[in-house]
Amino acid sequence: MRKISIGFKSVLFFPIIGLLYLLIGTRRRNLIQSDAGKWSEWKKGPYGFTGLIYLFAVYKEFRSLYYYRVGPAGNLFSGIIKGESCLYLRCPKIGAGFLVQHGFSTIINADSIGENCKVFQQVTIGYNGDRRPTIGDNVMICAGAKVLGGITIGSNVIIGANAVVVHDVPDGSVVCGVPAKVIGRVAFVDNLK
Incomplete structure (x- = not known):
């Protein structure tokens, strides 16, 4: 059927x-x-x-x-053939190969997002005051995470579920917690998993 x-x-x-x-x-x-x-x-x-x-x-x-x-x-x-009603894409630039696991209650409002990034449900990427983040290539942002303010998220980064990221994150990092801290290193992020 x-x-x-x-x-x-x-x-x-x-x-x-x-x-x-x-x-x-x-x-x-x-x-x-x-x-x-x-x-x-x-x-x-x-x-x-x-x-x-x-x-x-x-x-x-x-x-x-x-x-x-x-x-x-x-x-x-x-309005005729609706997309996900609670998924808000408000970026001037989102790179190629962008994946959204579940768009429910997700706000994506960065200065730019690199290529091959994946975002899960209930993620907020946006302003903290008057600035918003810049996100590199091959970044995975897990469920419920918040990425706020004029920060830079490097390439090949994993942001854990429910993390609150308010500081720059270097390339090849795994971050989690409130506020988010680097807990590990990763060479490459495979966003197809």
């Missing part, structure tokens, strides 16, 4: 995805292709345009990311 539902949704979504995809420029199209490829690898789904349609039909979080990537044109359809 689920396969029939996904197939039916995919047929309905195809014109919207196709139209929005044609309206955007090459840079945005490349970001969407990179996101879809990373999501397909993570969810073990189909690749290419078929994968894009599948992800759009099945995952509300991917829909929200797709609308964010498309830009203002995405607002035309986001």
